[in-house]
Amino acid sequence: xxxxxxxxxxxxxxxxxxxxxxxxxxxxxxxxxxxxxxxxxxxxxxxxxxxxxxxxxxxxxxxxxxxxxxxxxxxxxxxxxxxxxxxxxxxxxxxxxxxxxxxxxxxxxxxxxxxxxxxxxxxxxxxxxxxxxxxxxxxxxxxxxxxxxxxxxxxxxxxxxxxxxxxxxxxxxxxxxxxxxxxxxxxxxxxxxxxxxxxxxxxxxxxxxxxxxxxxxxxxxxxxxxxxxxxxxxxxxxxxxxxxxxxxxxxxxxxxxxxxxxxxxxxxxxxxxxxxxxxxxxxxxxxxxxxxxxxxxxxxxxxxxxxxxxxxxxxxxxxxxxxxxxxxxxxxxxxxxxxxxxxxxxxxxxxxxxxxxxxxxxxxxxxxxxxxxxxxxxxxxxxxxxxxxxxxxxxxxxxxxxxxxxxxxxxxxxxxxxxxxxxxx
Amino acid sequence: xxxxxxxxxxxxxxxxxxxxxxxxxxxxxxxxxxxxxxxxxxxxxxxxxxxxxxxxxxxxxxxxxxxxxxxxxxxxxxxxxxxxxxxxxxxxxxxxxxxxxxxxxxxxxxxxxxxxxxxxxxxxxxxxxxxxxxxxxxxxxxxxxxxxxxxxxxxxxxxxxxxxxxxxxxxxxxxxxxxxxxxxxxxxxxxxxxxxxxxxxxxxxxxxxxxxxxxxxxxxxxxxxxxxxxxxxxx
Numbered sequence: 001x002x003x004x005x006x007x008x009x010x011x012x013x014x015x016x017x018x019x020x021x022x023x024x025x026x027x028x029x030x031x032x033x034x035x036x037x038x039x040x041x042x043x044x045x046x047x048x049x050x051x052x053x054x055x056x057x058x059x060x061x062x063x064x065x066x067x068x069x070x071x072x073x074x075x076x077x078x079x080x081x082x083x084x085x086x087x088x089x090x091x092x093x094x095x096x097x098x099x100x101x102x103x104x105x106x107x108x109x110x111x112x113x114x115x116x117x118x119x120x121x122x123x124x125x126x127x128x129x130x131x132x133x134x135x136x137x138x139x140x141x142x143x144x145x146x147x148x149x150x151x152x153x154x155x156x157x158x159x160x161x162x163x164x165x166x167x168x169x170x171x172x173x174x175x176x177x178x179x180x181x182x183x184x185x186x187x188x189x190x191x192x193x194x195x196x197x198x199x200x201x202x203x204x205x206x207x208x209x210x211x212x213x214x215x216x217x218x219x220x221x222x223x224x225x226x227x228x229x230x231x232x233x234x235x236x237x238x239x240x241x242x243x244x245x246x247x248x249x250x251x252x253x254x255x256x257x258x259x260x261x262x263x264x265x266x267x268x269x270x271x272x273x274x275x276x277x278x279x280x281x282x283x284x285x286x287x288x289x290x291x292x293x294x295x296x297x298x299x300x301x302x303x304x305x306x307x308x309x310x311x312x313x314x315x316x317x318x319x320x321x322x323x324x325x326x327x328x329x330x331x332x333x334x335x336x337x338x339x340x341x342x343x344x345x346x347x348x349x350x351x352x353x354x355x356x357x358x359x360x361x362x363x364x365x366x367x368x369x370x371x372x373x374x375x376x377x378x379x380x381x382x383x384x385x386x387x388x389x390x391x392x393x394x395x396x397x398x399x400x401x402x403x404x405x406x407x408x409x410x411x412x413x414x415x416x417x418x419x420x421x422x423x424x425x
Numbered sequence: 426x427x428x429x430x431x432x433x434x435x436x437x438x439x440x441x442x443x444x445x446x447x448x449x450x451x452x453x454x455x456x457x458x459x460x461x462x463x464x465x466x467x468x469x470x471x472x473x474x475x476x477x478x479x480x481x482x483x484x485x486x487x488x489x490x491x492x493x494x495x496x497x498x499x500x501x502x503x504x505x506x507x508x509x510x511x512x513x514x515x516x517x518x519x520x521x522x523x524x525x526x527x528x529x530x531x532x533x534x535x536x537x538x539x540x541x542x543x544x545x546x547x548x549x550x551x552x553x554x555x556x557x558x559x560x561x562x563x564x565x566x567x568x569x570x571x572x573x574x575x576x577x578x579x580x581x582x583x584x585x586x587x588x589x590x591x592x593x594x595x596x597x598x599x600x601x602x603x604x605x606x607x608x609x610x611x612x613x614x615x616x617x618x619x620x621x622x623x624x625x626x627x628x629x630x631x632x633x634x635x636x637x638x639x640x641x642x643x644x645x646x647x648x649x650x651x652x653x654x655x656x657x658x659x660x
Contacts, residue, residue, distance in 0.1 A: 001552040001562060006542070013544035326540035333501065334599075335529015335558040337522040420502040423536060424492055 003340060007347035010324075011355075017316040018352070021309065025356025028306030029399055030363030035299055036391055037368045041383045042291075046072070046284050049191045051124040055252040055266050055277050057081070057089055063278035064287060070103055070249035071280055073113050073191055076165070077105050077248045081275050084243030089250055089269075091240075096262045099123065099253040102239055104203040106248070107161040112147045114161050114179070114196040116203035116247075118239070122185075124251060125192040131155060132183035138202045138237075142183035144193035146382075157181045161206060201237055204245055252277075310406045313352045317345060317410035328414050329422035342415040349407025350400055357399040361392070450477040452639040453498065453607050457507035460493055470494050470507075471657060475639050477606065480630060483643045484650065485659030491643045494659065495611050498641065500528045512606050529558030533600030533638070535629075537612040539592040541584035547571065547595050548580045551602050558603045570598045573635070574628065589616075593625060601636055608633050610642045614649065622648055 011018050049072055058066045061078030068075035083090070083102075090100050101124060104116030115121070119134055127144075132155045135142045143153055153159065160178040179198060187193055239247075254262040266277035321328070328341055369385025376382055453475040461467045468490040475481055485491050496502040497509055500516045509516045512531055519527055541550050551567045571577045574594040579587060584595060593613070600608055610629060614622040626649060633640035642649065650656070 001545075001549055001556050006545070006553060009544040009549070010542075324543075326538075327542050330540055330542070331553075331557060332525060333499070333528065333534055334554045335526050337525045339522070340557070420496045423501065424496070 003344050004347055007344055007351055010320075010344075011348050011351055014316070014320060017320065018355070021313050021316050021352045022356050022359050024305065024309035024312050025353060025399070025402075026359030026363055028302050028304075028309050029357050029360025029395060030367065031302035031305065031360075032299065033360055033364035033392060033395055034367050034371075035295055035302065036389065036395070037364060037385070037387060038371065038383070039295060040389055040391075041368075041387065043288070045383075046287075048189060050280055050284070051190065051251075052253055053124065053251045053280050054254045054257050054262070055279055056249055057086060057252060057269060057275055057277045058249040060274065060276045063276060064283045066249065066276065067278055067280050067283040068287075069105070070251060071191070073194065078276070080246035080248055081250075082243065083239060083245050083247055085273065085275060086247065086250055087240055087243065089252065096254055096256075096259060096265060097252055098255040099251075101251040102200060102247045103249045103251065104200045104247045106203060107163060107206060108165045109147075109159050109161050109179070109196055110151050111165065112143075112151065112194055112196055113165060114141070114198060114203065116198055116200035118200070121192070121197065121251070124253070125188050125190045127185045127188050127190075127192050130184050130186035132181070134183055135198050136182075138199045138205065139179050140182045140202075141179045141196050141198045142185060143181055143196050144185050145187035146193040147196055148184045153181050155181055155184065199237060200239055200245075200247060201242075204242075306402065309356060310353075310402045313349055313356075313403060313406040314409065316352070317349060317407055318413070321345075321410055321413050325417065325422050328417045329419045332417060332419045333423070338415045338417075341417060342411045345411035345414045346404055346407045349403040349411070351403070353399045353403025353406070356403075357396055360399075451475075452477045452512060453641070454510045455498070455507060458494075458497060458504055458509065459506035460490070460497060460502065461505050467506075468493060470497070470659070473657060475607075475641065477639055478634070478637050479655060480633065480640045480653050481642070481655045481657060482649055482653035483641060483657045483659065484645060484647075486645055489659040491645065491659060492611060495534075495609050495641075495643045498607075499532050499534050499609050500524050501534075526559055529554075530560075530603060531606050533603070533605035533608045535593075535596050535600045535608070535610040535613055537615060539589075539596045541592070541595065541599075543583075543585055546581050546583050547576070547587070550584060550595065551599055554599050554602050560603055567598075567602065570602060571595075573632070574598050590621065594628070597628060597632060601632055601638075604636055605638055608636070608638045608640045610640070612644050612646070613642060614644065614646050619648065622646070626652055 051071070053071060056067055056070050058070060058077065059079030059081050065075050066078045069077050086102075088094065089097060090102060091097075092100075094100070099120055101121045102117055103121075105113060107114045122128070122134075129142065130145065132142070143151075147153065158178050158180050179196070179202070185192065254265075256262060266279055269275055269277035331341060331344075332338075365385040367385070368383065368387075372383035372385055451474055453473065455470060455473045457472070458470040459467050460470075470490065473481075483491060483494060493502065497504055498511075500509070500511075500519075504517060511527075514527065514531075516524060516527070542553060545553060548564070548567055548571075551570070552562050552564075555562050555567075568577060568580065571580055574597060576591055576594045576598070579591055579595070584592065587595065600610075608629070613629065614625050617625060629640060629642065630652075642653070
């Protein structure tokens, strides 16, 4: 039996007061902690998918939408751009551009996006083949690890794509034998884990069939489509040979990102072409600042709740002093100094705050796990409630400090307990 | 003035150890003790020299300062005039912290109203009394004293669930658990019928005997007068 265990028993002796303080404090702390977890994981996700990309080129529209669509695959395309128009930026000899990765979007399989591109996309995300091989022929696909895990697709499996990005059987493309899985990438922790990669021409061909186009590429040299047979060799496929076709975006890495001309390139594209160029870090910062307004509002609400709960701890301790004045006087009679009475009440404040923190901690992590479940279903983003941050220790310290501050006045009242006056009544 | 046999004084360290012997020690004394609540009306108390192993009754009607005297003797109140010594220690020489510790170690007080730590059970109430007095927790001693007072079976009970008689016994056990040299009891029988009154007096005498402690009972209950030859009358 010591002061700590006495404090513990004292707060447990008033279960309703304890419950009120814990629920209020837990809600405030839980909300703050959940915001912290969400903010951290969102930034981590966004940052990991920046992949060193300096510029994205696409159709005119919202630059943020274009970035979200082409890099994070969570929004719709702003439109398509002509290969002929984009040709200068796809030229491997461009003096400012080190890597230009074309993306052709528009289809999906069970909500996982099918991306028509070339192998250069792998270098952006440092992705490597895990099983099988990389896509070579048209209608061959190499899938990300998450796609394999979630859809159960294996090497050799075939599937038909859906138009758009939703899992809707009414929008299913009917195109020969469909796509065949030839490879599965190793997990990278980036968005490529959630993509189905194939040749750009595969995407064109699917849509060519849907629109009833009579093999619109027949004119292209070396490309004689043979009655829906997509097993033909794609090794000779060169995107620039199809200036009349369209792609959705180009992901660009500069040779030198501090080069003045490179920095001006997005502005030049926006001013002098029918395309738009956007810088991912700028757009993501813009997104953070937009989200930040809501996050700040929620954080302020959480702080108000935490302050109200601190006040409830104060009221709880202060009102209990009236009932416990004889107990406190008795403690003095039995040998406890004034300091011990002060410490006893402070410990009770700390314990109430600690219990509130624990409730808030559990609420925030369970809440985050629930949000993660929905985020994964809606956006394919893998948040988790089982992430524990160093910043949570700061929240713990602040919680305990709130407990101390809330207990100060009651503790001082206890310190001033007049034994004679109390026990004479 | 306390009535009793002649006494001797011993060094402070030897006092508790010597209590088991037949020698009677001066355990509590007051000199020129007086108190005022408003700086005009003074309550003066007779000088007292109380010996170990003796019983004293402090009697007086309401308003004669009985409780004030008890609180002065227990160090709960600082004298405005005069001095109180317990176990050869002048209480007014002690600072707040030292006085609290000294009181916990040397004085057991039984109040008219029994109050306990509501959050603790009987055993824990005695444990905290040991702890706050700076003693090591000794569960065996707690069990022994509760058994002596016939409430051993209530050791784990919450104090709020005890009968009034049981509460009084627990209060006595708590006052005695640290083997005090002086036991002060404030109106311990005022709310009791004759049968229970005698029982409590008997209990207090027996437990004080067992502890070789000086027992002072402050009361206005005339039923006790015949039981205690040593009496201090307040008027």
